[in-house]
Amino acid sequence: MKNKGFTLIETVLALVILSSGLLLLANSWGGSFAYVRKAQFATEVTALLERKMAEIEIEYAGKSLDSIPEDKEDDFGSEFPQYSWKMESKEFEVPDISATLTAREGGADEMSLTLMKTLTQHLSKSIKEVKVTVIYKGSKKPMSFSATQYFVDYDREIPLPGGM
Secondary structure (H helix, E strand, C coil), rough: CCCCCCCHHHHHHHHHHHHHHHHHHHHHHHHHHHHHHHHHHHHHHHHHCCCCCCHHHHHHHHCCCCHHEEEEEEEEEHHHHCCEEEEEECCCCCCCHHHHHHHHCCCCCCHCCCCCHHHHHHHHHHHEEEEEEEEECCCCEEEEEEEEEEECCCCCCCCCCCCC
């Protein structure tokens, strides 16, 4: 009499192969889901940051640079309760390049140094650096994402030395 059916070893081997395949499939799907969540989070943060930067640009367009406050913060309301934002502004810091002028062969004359100092001061007063930060409070440790924008007053006259 011949036995029909599978032996215990064949059955266990088939279950091991099946469970390995299911495990690989589950890991693959879980990894893909994590990537989708990260992409969705990055898109959401980017959109909120871009939205807030556009709102600030519209709010202060055509106004003097002095009307931009140094600090301002709020949240995004009930639509995005886990996010808040903060704005910081400051005068643009132009590096002093007078040392470069004096270091060249022959140095720099007084007029060039005065002109460079005047231009540096003018640029510092004509440009305002505005940094907007979006803070995500939905995780264990708050995460922040920032973007910087420069507002320029093109109408400010350059004070030339000697009234030129």
